[in-house]
Amino acid sequence: MVGDVDTAVALGSGDVPVLATPRLLALAEAATVAALAGRLGGGQTSVGTRVEAEHRAASPVGARVTVEAELEEIDGKRLVFGFRAVDERGSVVGSGRVERVVVDRDRFLARLQ
Template identity: 35%
Template sequence: MKDTLKVGATHRFSFTVTDAKTVPQLYPESPDFCAMPAVFATGFMVGLMEWACVDAMKPHLDDGEGSLGVGINVNHVAATPPGMMVTVYVTCIKLDGRRVSFHVRAEDEVELIGEGTHDRAIVRWDRFTPKIKEKAAKIRR
């Protein structure tokens, strides 16, 4: 990773919630999820927070590097209906070797909907991918 990412760096990322990002779509195989209201799912909010952090890190990574989520601690405090825009505000709060920590805050067009912290580990894809292929080869069916 380049030395350009600093503690205190901020980033903003927006996304309009679609029907595909609501609770019934999180696990359509689950009758329990399908019976819930069609509002922005916590799982998709977490994914959006990760996406915002990935986007914030992009200009600071070297060629062949990426990042993986390794920690998440957030609260989802308000429901958001489809059609509303959600904006995630990201602040880098800690750099520790190949690990980067962020404060994340998500707001829809009306109010705060979620907040917490997210940690990412920087990886080299040419090292990570072979390990996953090796693991997948161990699947017993």
């Protein structure tokens, strides 16, 4: 459900009270993370590395938007998902691709120190 905190106004990506593109991208990434839930090895996680998106339609506050992601390609540790966002009328709000890379969580975090 699109809330006031999800709008372009709230996120600083525009001045209209509709679903912000950055929020759409966050929803797409969340869908890819959910698609991987329980499927990675112990100690592994995935990190986003690339996003390609098309935000096709405005969604006002109160609109329900569903984002689904499907794993389309595996290239070693690189995973490529297609995503699609649809509103309650069945209209496509956005679509695109999200790439993630599988990493060892502890090693990844250690490199940040």
